[in-house]
Amino acid sequence: MNLTILYFAALRERIGLAREECVVPANVTTVAALKDWIVARGAPWSEAFSTVPRVRTAVNQSMAGPETSLPDRAEVAFFPPVTGG
């Protein structure tokens, strides 16, 4: 499955990457599974996800939970809690 993965704010800085195109294994079907797959790649992802607390996720630009499923070619974003306004 092909996914576009985006990182924002503190997470983007820690990973040193705003965006990556990934081909993930067929068993990566949910947000939680994708996060585990990303972290299993090691540094800088593992370090970033362990130091930035309460990471949120959006799938195709809507807020998502750990069980949200991932359609092929989805845009998945990871970011810290928002602080606008």
Next chain:
Amino acid sequence: MVRIQREPFDVSAELERLRGGDPQVGAVACFIGVVRDLSEGDRVATISLEHYPGMTEKALEDIVAQARARWNIRDVLIIHRIGELHPTDPIVLVAVTSAHRGEAFEACEFVMDYLKTDAPFWKKEATPAGARWVDARAADDVARSRWDTKR
């Protein structure tokens, strides 16, 4: 209407445009958020605002739709700035028009409370102690959840 921009906004021109000469409008409620110079006890020199292009607009449009479903209002305007800002700079404008003041006041506060927790913006502050990302505040979650039980 929802707009994200680097430039400052002209409040009176924006309110004039929002009203659009609509004779049904009897009330205009407006909130302006401003950058402060103090955060967690440190002086703030500048803040930089990051957003998620595409999702931010979608999240704000969704908040406007929820406000419209809840209150009998005429129109809503949200302008949020991004990029580098300084203390005393206006950062966000929320304005609501309605026939009577009650709806406009409540909807304006609702939009702002939801924007704080649901719209993907992130602030980074430059202080004498170094640059740091602003932490989300629990008080903002409380402010949003008040609307779950209201009305």
